Amino acid sequence: MSHPSPVSLQGVVTLHVNGEGAQVGAALHDTLLTVLRDRLQLTAAKRGCNQGVCGACTVSVDGMPMRACLSLAHNCESVEVRTLEGLLDCPHLQALQAAFASSGAFQCGFCTPGMLVSARSLLQRDPDPDERAIRSALSGNLCRCTGYVKIVQAVQAAARSLLPEGAAS
């Protein structure tokens, strides 16, 4: 039986990031987060714990929030990656940005990009989430400053701003 050969021993990986193909050098152990930040200079996703716990590195993979620190870059050649930088034209994201700013939903801001990616995914699935749904959707994103109250309020405000007039529950 012939064995499939190891991928990319020459250390180049082809990724699809924010709608564009990118060929970048990456060691086999480099995570998607390392390649995004250190090779592609896409620094919205943050390296917090590098253990999949804090959620600061959350990016969209094939339309779903995932941890960039828990994916090996070489294992991401067949998926579509969107970082916060690649979501700036999304109306859900714009509404969230406006609501985070007007609600004061951050202090140091380190968790904010991950919060926004997770919250955007929630609003796409559920345009009118209650507090429980918001807290559940954001439970993988740690914030050590705010206590979450204003973040939850901001997501509620963003959802309301996107709903048709009079449709809010």
Added chain:
Amino acid sequence: MTTLQGLYRPKTVDEATALLAQDAEAKPLAGGATLVAMLNARVIEPAALVSLADIDEIKGITVQDDGRVRIGAFTRHRETAACTLPLGSAAVVAHAASQIANATVRNMGTIGGSISFADPGLDYPPALVAAGAVIEIASVQGRRTLPAAEFFVDWYLTALEPGELVTAVLLPAADRGAGVYIKHARVAGDYATASVAACLHADARMSVAVGACGPTPLADPEADALLSTDRSDAAIARAAQWLVARADPLDDVRGSADYRLLLIPRLLLRAVRAVETAHRSAA
């Protein structure tokens, strides 16, 4: 520096097991939720990884010809939690999946990866034992199956031999029963401090298993037999003491061993009442 020399992306189980047989140092990589975290922390330094991401035959949930529900090893927790097939008492497995970590990690982690890691605080092991699930395992020698209760062997140790790979979890054919997973954790998304999986089968038989209170899930045939005929508070308390007698918990950051022993009767009572309620509302 990591010693990672190779990353393979086989398309079939046969290719994957051939690679694992050929390179004893190679580790299978599923969703990455645990293995990549361990790589990042340099807790493990495998020479090669065999990524299972391209193997379609181990993805998704289907009903087999014999009625059993087959959860492919590469099925993400999100899909298992959202399973719309009727599961009956094996719904305990979907209920457990819905309580693993958080939504983002549930988008990544897989059932095969989770049970192969075999951390006693995981949510699947007690649910699979209570449900009477069977683990399907492949190697170059072929396939074999093991009851979940025999798959989990010790702290972080399964019955997997070198070169073997979990390919599926098989749940019993759906009955008209109900299954519930009750988890006590410090915060939502943490590993369980203690947990109880309870299945109430169509014939009124009960099966329960306790998680995070020993190296492997605790189950007790006498406790199941008693709860199958008597679910008074007193009977539940007696059954809980038999489970406590089998417990071998550790002190850790999530709770002391003594605290875990206190939790078993409380969680068992909640789980039995919850599964009775679920069974009534399903009827």
